[in-house]
Amino acid sequence: MNSLTNFAPKSYVNIQKISGNNMVKKRLSGIGIVEKTNVKILQNSNNHSLILIKIGNRRIAIRRKTGQNILVKQI
């Protein structure tokens, strides 16, 4: 398992675990970021404050700090 922010663009990953406080978990689950979901990383750069991912047909930008709470496995 590794943090979502450690993967390069175009990687396909599966969410294994979400850490962080309940509010963060609630916000993420509300938008469909939950365990066992497949995610494609579209943009991820240390120069940017956000990480851009794709879940289904949905493009979602998450703050990198929050992205560190999402532990994933490459698929």
Added chain:
Amino acid sequence: MNKEITVAIVGNPNVGKTALINTLAGSHLKIGNWPGVTVEKKEAVLEYKETIIRLVDLPGVYSLSSTRQDEIITDNFLHLNKYDLIINVIDANNIELNLNLTTQLLESKKPMIMVINFWKEFIKQGNILYIKKLSKQLNIEILTAEVIDKNAKEIILESIYTISKKKIPRPITIFKKNRHEAIQLILVDVLHTTKKRIKSLTDRIDRIFLHPVLGIISFITIFYFMFKLTYDGSAPFIDWIDGFFNGFIRNNTQILLNFFKVPDVLQSFIINGLIAGVGTVMTFIPLMAFLYFFISLLEESGYISRVAYLLDKYMMMIGLPGKAFIPLLIGFGCNVPGVYATRTLEEDNDKKIVTSIMSFMSCGAKLPIYILFSSVFFPKYAGFVAISLYLLGIIIAIIWASILKKWVYPNKSESLIIELPEYHLPTTRVVWNSVRLKIGSFIHRAGTVITAVVILIWALTNLPYGAGPEKSILSNISKTVSPVFMPLGWGHSWRATASVVPGFLAKEAVIGALATTYGIKENHQSNTKSEFISDLAIQGVSLKDATIQSGKMIISGIIPGVFSWEKDNDTTLITAIKKDFTPLTAISFMIFNLLLMSCTAVMGAIKHEFGGKFLLITLAITGGTAYTISFIVFQIGRLFVL
């Protein structure tokens, strides 16, 4: 008596709720004020088979978790308000995610219809959804549609009508298991999606628009052309309306008033008060229409959220999330919805900072002031001057945001998520409705508050009648106050000072107030003879010419040098303003109006959202900044000019 039913339209953001309400209600859409959490929400009323159907468009939410303000509004409506039916609009291409909200809605007794939008795209990709099975599992009626398609209207309305007639409460569905597991269990039997990883058109466009360098270049280019086309395209219509009011309407009204031997004081009131004031305000409708048209295009296409993503890095430099850009951008149209749009921000401190700097985002109502003054004093560089003012507002906003973030509202922004929807080709109907509503709101204000202010100004400038403008009530008040504005360069002109007061009520009224005060100063040569029919025909031809000119100007804006158009800006008001202002004092006056609190409506919105104390703080910030920057610009400028 017709039966009335209320339908709550609920769904995730960008699933087509507003498009649905537009399809169902067409031109019946209106803005309704809501009690409690007063926010402008879309509401439409229509009649179908002798039933009055009230459609309520609630803010798009992912869940009813009530952690964000827009979620609270939707949640409160669903729990506290009376309604008969829920329409849950979902995106066929994201069924699993959309069902998170659906399963929460199912935990109420209310009858519900699910409308699955973007169905054609879903099928085209080779996906299969067994509607009947899903309908049975969820115990609700499900319709598949393209909500922008007119054919969907009859099907959905008939479904609303049929279900509302049944009056049988739907059994509550409780999802005892983990909600996501429950959704997985439901979908395992009914949904078969293609495993193909297709690169969509959105992905291809985003390669440019979200590129760190190309994205910024695209953003600057798009916004440059947006403002340029707004100026160029609206200019011929502005001139036409000006000529229509100050020529055709004025002359014919004068003849009519003379014919009926109306007393001089009443004639002056109608000609110099009503027609001059309202006419001047009306000349700026084309400009508003063009601006709102382009903003609506960008909003509907899905580009605006890309801008929020792209600018996040830069917004974070002043401690604000990229999302903060959206209320600020809306503020360029009108500060009032901009203030309310701060609700989408997650941190209270971010909301306060964005609201504090909102007035520096030059709203559409301030634009007429720049257009007028810049075209009078800098005719060759009018566009450059106006854009510079916008930039100045942005720079001041950045400085204030940094100060407030560092010393007043210091917490680190924790905004988590921005959703970037699929690109959609904006539909004519949605764009038209958006422009129509905003222009309607402007005309309504022009017809009430602004006209009232202009009439008040006429009374103040004409009373006591016959004493002359220099001895009028407003002149005396303004002359008393004007020394305060002397260090800004335009305090010597009581008319300029006089326009600041109504400008506080509504910025649109500044030009109207100037027109009214100058209307007294000047003697209009009115025709005594008029061929009404031929004059009207000339107006028709002029409108046609203005439309052609506007088209040429838009094309020449895209392809420079194809056409050229000689502007004839020497109108009555322009001539009068030239006498009282210099280029430097005009700049000072424009800056003062740029940075001052936009209007009373914005004050109302701020007070409502953050309370009276915070309103006083923002008034102090904007007023102090407006005075200080105008003072600095004028005092430094005079060293070079004199």
